[in-house]
Amino acid sequence: MTLLNIFQTLFITIGCLFFLIGTIGLLRFPDVLTRIHALTKADNLGLGFIVIGLIPSMSTAADIAKLIVCWVLILAASSVSAFLVANQHIKKSKEFKDHDVV
Amino acid sequence: MMWFDLALGLGLIIAAIGVFRSEDLFRAVVLFVTFGILLALTWLRLQAPDLALAEAAIGAGITGVLLLDTLGVFRQHEQDINPRSSSQLPDISRQWAANVLALIACISAAGLLAWSLFNTLKMPAPHHNLVTVVEANIAYSGVSHGITAVLLNFRSYDTLLEVAVLLVAIVIGIGLRERVTTSANATSDEGQSKLSEPPALLTSLVRLLLPLLLITAIFVLWAGSTRPGGAFQAGALIAAAGVLARLGQIDIAARVTTILRLGLTLGVFIFLIVAVSPMLTGKPFLTYPAGWEGTLILLIEFMLTISIGLILLSLFIQAPRPRIPAPVRNAIPATGPNAETNKGGDQ
Amino acid sequence: MIPLLLIIPLVFALLSVLLPRLPIKAIAIPGLVLQLIASIQLSVHTYKHGASDYALGSWEAPLGIALHANGFTVTLLTLTAFIAIVCAVYALIYLKRYEHEQRYFWPLFWFLLASLNGIWLSGDLFNLYVGLELLTFSAVGMVALTANKASLQAAIRYLFAALLGSLGYLAGVALLYGQYGTLSIQEIALISTSDAPTQVALALMTVGLLMKTAIFPLHYWLPPAHGGALAPVSALLSALVVKASFYILAVLWLQLAPDAISPAAAQVLGALGAGAILWGSWCAFRQPDIKMLVAYSTVAQLGYLMFVFPLSIGTSAAAAELAWQGTVLHLLAHAFAKAAMFLSVGTLVLAIGHQGIKDLAGVSHRVPLALFSFGLSAVSLMGLPPSGGFNAKWLLLQSALSSGQWWWFIFILGGGLLTAAYVFRVFSVSFIEEARHKFAPTHWLLDVSALTLAAAAILLGFVSQWPLTLMELVPGVQS
Amino acid sequence: MTLWLEAFNTDFWYAIVGAVLLVLALGAFITSRQLIKKLLAFNIMGSGVFLIMVGLAQYQHGPDSVPQALVLTGIVVAVAATALALVLIRKFVLKGGQP
Known part of the structure; x- marks a missing residue:
């Protein structure tokens, strides 16, 4: 096992751990906003670690670029969708408060 | 693994x-x-x-x-319109009959399939082997990717009919949709689509993603002749881009114009022209002239991509939706022979 | 010649999607005439030179898809072209009051024809699947055309039943491909064995196709779909569309893998047919609505088609040939008679403005021609001489006798009596003198088209030899 | 038993999964009362058939582009069917029917 392998294994394992933590948060946290928080923060970080861990096994610069583009796109998509979900949630809960339902 | x-x-x-x-x-x-x-x-x-x-x-x-x-x-x-009524309670006896029927159907299907698969394990390999036939003929197909060769050359007739199937679906979609818009005036349609202004963040993401999606679609289309990819996947990407654009409120014409109809039929039309033209020189229907296979397949795939993208997108846009009752509508009485049915329709 | 029958309807379908405001009259009829000429020419060619194959794209099966024209195929092609042209004439008049609907009727009509021609000609199992889906979609679209709650419900039910049937068929195709490594019907017919995967594949495909053909007890979707559609649509659906899946079933059982079929399985199909005759006739007898009566009559008449299996599997060659001829004649006679019946009922309903059988009082005076066509087609459905229906039933009876299966004899005869029972319900009301409603005038072309088809059903009794001579070129039950 | 273990491979395993999906979805299709649920069951049933088609053919003679092309056609037909069914169901519900 070369040093590079150890480095890769380490990073990917850390990435997976973050995903695990994010999933536990998703399941255990009490409401929508905290769940989004757990999911987006932990998962985006985990993804970053995995991408860094994968980069050494790519053969060409183009492949590395593709990996990074994937990462950036997922970051953008997940942050925007998290924002939309949160936005909707806040709107809904405001409506409920107006009707004194909660 | x-x-x-x-x-x-x-x-x-x-x-x-x-x-x-x-x-x-x-x-x-x-x-x-x-x-x-x-x-x-x-x-x-x-x-x-x-x-x-x-x-x-x-x-x-x-x-x-x-x-x-x-x-x-x-x-x-x-x-808005139709709160759940109590008459919707399940009919107990019917449900039981369905359950029994399902049980019988499941058990017999499971038995048949298990018997068949178990026997397959004992069988020798089949007489025919299309893998070798495809390999032997792929050099003459004009493309080097097996699936594209099968879809657009060896079995191109299937593909022609398949795009016709898509076309039938959208014709029905348009047919059921237009009835709504003919009696509704433009403002109520507008009012519906502008119900909720999308957040600026979504709009800017969509603007970022649209060109990327289109480039990816073109790449997937072009890749089809040598590696995985092709018209159907590319068409789906174009449709996805259209759906995204619509979510981000970038205006896409929802009206069924002649240009849209041209786009919907373009793929089949070009396909048919390419397929019929060799018949003029006495070759069978769907034959590509020697030497031109690759070019013509790419042409057909390009046109098919446009059509498939538009059809899938239109199926999303043209699907029937409820109209928001706008006070303006009462001012303009519906006219024409179908006025009665239109009014009764979608309220 | 063969591919023209695919190209013509596809081109016209595209034109009518592209330019919905095209002068339909100027376009549709010449196209249909062209199609009729092409199919007659193909029939003549087949008669002179025998069955022929056509390799699409110059790729021979098993790699490519082969089209196959034999006596049976060309008969069906000509039948399709003929019924289509008459229904189109009817539709041109009938749909004038449905301005919106007719813009979507014509593309679907042409796609329907393209898929029918495709199915009759195809020699490839998977291609048949795509053809069936095209057929289903255009038929469902035509049922949903009027877009009221009832017709949409009927269309959804029809679509779901047909999709389930297609998947059963496709599962069978998957097993057969795994087993034989080819999709060509002719290739598989040469090497088919009676092992488990083949039998399971056939069982799955059969159930799927029975669903699509609406054979009792899988007929539940047919009456609302056929009874609720516009008159020319009902005529096309009952005359042609349900026959497509029956055609595939017959090809599978009699041509693809006859060795894999046990006579017991054939008896089961025959029993389903008998059940269809009894149940369909009983339901038809109880319907208060005339269109539903005719739709249930289709359920009953489709039952006769099933008798070909017990009468030709495990029986003598002579009995099998008689059964096959009788079935083909029944298919033709029913197509003519049922199309005529739906068209004439459409005219009657148009004249009265109501669909109840009780409302028919007085039609014998006011709308005599439509009632006359209805009567003529009923003669053929009942199997009275001289008519195509009579010859068909006569051949089936003979086959039942010569194969010693007297129990089918009872159902074939009894079915005719049951048909008489429900048809006379209509006549007993229609000859009442005083009318309950005002009568609207109807266009003479409506009467003429219904009459043409009804006359064809009767005339078939005199020229039964024509299709039967062509039929001798059919593989499968061959003499 | 030895026969099973010897002949078993990835392709065959997925054919079995396809068969299981087909059977389960058939049951769900018949029992469910909601049209949308029926539609989902139809789609899953279709996926089961596609898995059988590719799995079985490839079990017999390795990677095969013909069944893959057929399934690609099948997927497009299935999405067309789904879209058509949704159009009809939506219209039906707008006319006051129950989904």
């Missing part, structure tokens, strides 16, 4: 059971999309990257969007 396959297969089955068992439709649809993603992985494991692409883009993507959109429409509709 056998363990991975075992887990993936069981995952597919569990996701499917989840879809069937969930009472809530929204939950069922989300699980269905999950099922689609697992299925895309499965196709990769079966060495079918084309199918993985198609499943992700068409099966899980477009189908999921259509289903979610429908649920949204139902939710809107039920709240």
Whole structure:
């Protein structure tokens, strides 16, 4: 096992751990906003670690670029969708408060 | 990797059971999309990257969007117009009959399939082997990717009929939709689409993603002749771009114009012209002239991509939606022979 | 010659999607005439030179898809072209009051024809699947055309039943491909064995196709779809569309893998047919609505088609040939008679403005021609001489006798009596003198088209030899 | 038993999964009362058939582009069917029917 392998294994394992933590948060946290928080923060970080861990096994610069583009796109998509979900949630809960339902 | 396959297969089955068992439709649809993603992985494991692409883009993507959109429409509709009535309680005896019927059908289907698969294990390999036939002829097909060769050369007749199937679906879609818009005036349509202004963040993301999606679509189309990819996957990507654009309120004409109709039929039209023209020189229908196979296949695929993208997108845009009752509508009485049915229609 | 029958309807379908405001009259009829000429020419060619194959794209099966024209195929092609042209004439008049609907009727009509021609000609199992789906979609679209609640419900039910049927068929195709490594019907017919995968594949495909053909007890979707559609649509659906899946079923059982079929399985199909005759006739007898009566009559008449299996599997060659001839004649006679019946009922309903059988009082005076066509087609359905229906039933009876299966004899005869029972319900009301409603005038072309088809059903009794001579070129039950 | 273990491979395993999906979805299709649920069951049933088609063919003679092309056609037909069914169901619900 070369040093590079150890480095890769380490990073990917850390990435997976973050995903695990994010999933536990998703399941255990009490409401929508905290769940989004757990999911987006932990998962985006985990993804970053995995991408860094994968980069050494790519053969060409183009492949590395593709990996990074994937990462950036997922970051953008997940942050925007998290924002939309949160936005909707806040709107809904405001409506409920107006009707004194909660 | 056998363990991975075992887990993936069981995952597919569990996701499917989840879809069937969930009472809530929204939950069922989300699980269905999950099922689609697992299925895309499965196709990769079966060495079918084309199918993985198609499943992700068409099966899980477009189908999921259509289903979610429908649920949204139902939710809107039920709240405004049609609260759940008590008469909707299940008919107990009918339900029992269906359960018994399903049990019989399931047991017999399971028995038949198990018997067949078990016997397959004991059988020798079949007489024919199309793998070798495809390999022997692919040099004459004009492309080097097997699936594209089968779809657009060896069995191009299937593909022609398949695009016709898509076309029939959108013709029905337009037919059922237009009735709504002919009696509604433009303002009520506008009012509906502007109901909720999308957040600026979404709009800017959409603007960022649109060109990327289009470039990817063109790449997937062009890749089709040498490696996984092709018109159907590219068309699905174009449709996805259109759906995104619509979510981000970038205006896409929702009216059925002649230009749209031209776009919808373009693929089949060019396909037919290319297929018929060799008959003038006495060659069979659907034959490509020697030397021109690759070019013509790319041309057909390009046109098909446009048509498939437009058809899938139109199926999303043209799907019937409830109209928001606008006070303006009363001022303009519906006219024409169908006025009566139109009024009774969608209120 | 063969591919023209695919190209013509596809081109016209595209034109009518592209330019929905095209002068339909100027376009549709010449196209249909062209199609009729092409199919007659193909029939003549087949008669002179025998069955022929056509390799699409110059790729021979098993790699490519082969089209196959034999005596049976060309008969069906000509039948399709003929019924289509008459229904189109009717539709041109009838749909004038449905301005919106007719813009979507014509593309679907042409796609329907393209898929029918495709199915009759195809020699490839998977291609048949795509053809069936195209057929289903255009048929469902035509049922949903009026877009009221009832017709949409009927269309959804029809679509779901047909999709389930297609999947059963496709599952069978998957097993057969795994087993034989080819999709060509002719190739599989050469090497088919009676092993488990083949039998399971056939079982799955059979159930799927029975669903699509609406054979009792899988007929539940047919009456609302056929009874609720517009008159020319009902005529096309009952005359042609349900026959497509029956055609595939017959090809599978009699041509693809006859060795894999046990006589017991054939008896089961025959029993389903008998059940269809009894149940369909009983339901038809009880319907208060005339269109539903005719739709249930289709359920009953489709039952006769099933008798070909017990009468030709495990029986003598002579009995099998008689059964096959009788079935083909029945298919033709029913197509003519049922199309005529739906068209004439459409005219009657148009004249009265109501669909109830009780409302028919007085039609014998006011709308005599439509009632006359209805009567003529009923003669053929009942199997009275001289008519195509009579010859068909006569051949089937002979086959039942010569194969010693007297129990089918009872059902074939009894079915005619049951048909008489429900048809006379209509006549007993229609000859009442005083009318309950005002009568609207109807266009003479409506009467003429219904009459043409009814006359064809009767005339078939005199020229039964024509299709039967062509039929001798059919593989499968061959003498 | 030895026969099973010898002949078993990835392709065959997925064919079995396809058969299981087909059977389960058939049951769900018949029992469910909601049209959308029926539609989902139809789609999953279709996926089961596709898995059988590719899995079985490839079990017999390795990667085969013909069934893959057929399934690609099948997927497109299935999405067209789904879209058509949704259009009809939506219209039906707007006319006051129950989904």
